[in-house]
Amino acid sequence: MRENARMADTPHVVIVGGGFAGLWATRALASASVRITLLDRGNHHLFQPLLYQVATAGLSAPDIAAPLRHILRGQRNATVLMGEAVAVDKAARAVRLANGTSLSYDTLMVCTGATHAYFGHDEWAPHAPGLKTLDDALAIRRRILTAFERAEAEPDPARRTAWLTFAVVGGGPTGVELAGTLAEIARHTLRKEFRNIDPGCARVMLLEAGPRVLATFPEELSAKAARSLARLGVDVRTGKPVSNIDAAGFVLGDERVDAHTVLWAAGVAASPLARTLDVPLDRAGRVAVAPDLTLPGHPEIFCAGDLATVQWGERTVPGVAPAAKQMGTYIADVIRARLFGRPAPPPFRYKDYGNLATIGRRAAVVDLHGFRFSGYFAWAFWLIAHVFFLIGFRNRVVVLLDWAMAYWTYQRNARIVLGREQK
């Protein structure tokens, strides 16, 4: 309140979502004479590219998250607010929150990201959890670790096999990472720890409806990734969609597979807040923004990150962290130009630095504008890039330490089941 009173005459920029787009926009406006309110459901910025490591017990939740408030403590024009936006009222220029209050804005930036989408099969959701938040990651970790425990206690061989069958739906980077790490856990991490089962006999399946895994990569790297997965023992199935998922397993083509652990890495849809903007959305619920990332007809509203769809040649800008950061910085440029009465910057252009995905221990694929490589060096490159971009000095050190330990010992340090199993 103190700050707000003093700065009541400066324009109020409300940024909804503290992901890469929102946080980068906030930081880029540090020296602008605006007052910023950064609203987020949680209290932290999440380094989403490493979320699968929390889900597979390699890292602790706080290793890949940092409190937004702490990151922005020195930025006097920014106020962080923990709360959930439920609707945008364009006429009143206000964001309505779940607690009944609302926030008025002069300029609004909506960047609340994406959530899982089950292609009209929401009934699959409880049986095939997706991976978007830290809570999702901890729930998946609990499922994976509990499955081995249940198998150890199960006398019936068929049921034991169902507990030892793991399927990942979706062959994009997250699916490949999850499947590769699951295979490693079964073959190496849990070796010699069970008495009634051999975790190495676990079956890990990666189910991709399209013709190949890592479809956004060149074909040669997809093939390399598929070979690396096979070497790790992953049963990769392409070209057939999953037609049903229930508590006991799934159906792939004509085949019914009994599996108690199915993870969803297939579809995403923009956060439901997009629907309250009352504009046409694409099939994934994303907002088709103008070339300056504003809402058509509403120059005071910007959309960015996974919530926005932006043309990029024949394709659209991919839903990756660098794209979200670039959008955030671009929007800050537009806002600053307006404040100074300068001409608007040229339309947003995504700068593609390349594409990388890891498969497991010493295996990754990297595509840097035609400079393609895979294997050990790709894996080292992936590791360095990810640690470099992690926020917070301590996090980088601890993540490196965890990885070094995991590399030498095959152990995973976050193998702790948290929360009670859902019945």
Place this chain on the structure above:
Amino acid sequence: MRENARMADTPHVVIVGGGFAGLWATRALASASVRITLLDRGNHHLFQPLLYQVATAGLSAPDIAAPLRHILRGQRNATVLMGEAVAVDKAARAVRLANGTSLSYDTLMVCTGATHAYFGHDEWAPHAPGLKTLDDALAIRRRILTAFERAEAEPDPARRTAWLTFAVVGGGPTGVELAGTLAEIARHTLRKEFRNIDPGCARVMLLEAGPRVLATFPEELSAKAARSLARLGVDVRTGKPVSNIDAAGFVLGDERVDAHTVLWAAGVAASPLARTLDVPLDRAGRVAVAPDLTLPGHPEIFCAGDLATVQWGERTVPGVAPAAKQMGTYIADVIRARLFGRPAPPPFRYKDYGNLATIGRRAAVVDLHGFRFSGYFAWAFWLIAHVFFLIGFRNRVVVLLDWAMAYWTYQRNARIVLGREQK
């Protein structure tokens, strides 16, 4: 099953509870010709003395826990089973599990510890959570961090004050640690991170019904601890019991205090499994065991740790980690003596190495058999002792790193709100 078949003729020792007593007994039986089943609700051994650090966002949950299965991977006569014991059937010599199965034993050791007790006021439980498991710690962390967030968003001054009022009920070591750390978080960790509130104005109260905090310590150390707490800004109230707790606050004597965050560190009761043993229990639900830690009349059943009450001079053996470890090791000795037909060891005697409690940054009290000290050196002693006893090399390194960072920067690295707030 493979192992069990091979070892079917060796006696089966079932140990229920993977805390200090159960784990130490299991390890001490490594070379005995028994087959051991260690049953636990969770998958991990928890280093409970540092649990308050997880609750106050100083450490991550996996920092203070290690999978039981991993600890015991090399011990071929031990099988770890994740499951919940619901009853002991002494006549059938079997433990019944929550999943409907049961485990037959030749020898049974029950060491399922303690849970919170609200002295007949179970309706206080949702408003004043206690601290016994990692899930408790994460729930308390969420409450503490969310309270500051709610205060920041609250325009009404009285309600804001209620969000900034924290009370800890119970002036034992856990209560003192929680209150001291809460004061540090408010005064130092969160400084400069809020715009509408000054976290330094938060009120932290420590409520002890008895005449002094740390009642199990000598009076001079209690007085020193109270002075250290006061210096940290904690409002210590002794001599009056809390007479009511609800969602909005609590009543202490004639005084009603509005506080949204009340933590319970006052009473414990033995785990409900003790009741199924069908023997007389003390006021706290603990089993009064024979001098050799067996159930009177049942030499094949042992109780240990917080579940057992054992005479120690005029007092009973305190519910601390060293006592539980000693009981575990002692029970293994008795079992081994029986296997070899040797005479039973002399009755259990608790070896008291001393008593220590930390209050906050550079403040602790230590009582080593009359050698009493406090302040900086006591704190350093506490720190070294706790890191030394932490299980797992990586945990020690990461905990030390977290503490070093926290010491120099006043930051706490696990300030991540996990899970949704309960309505």
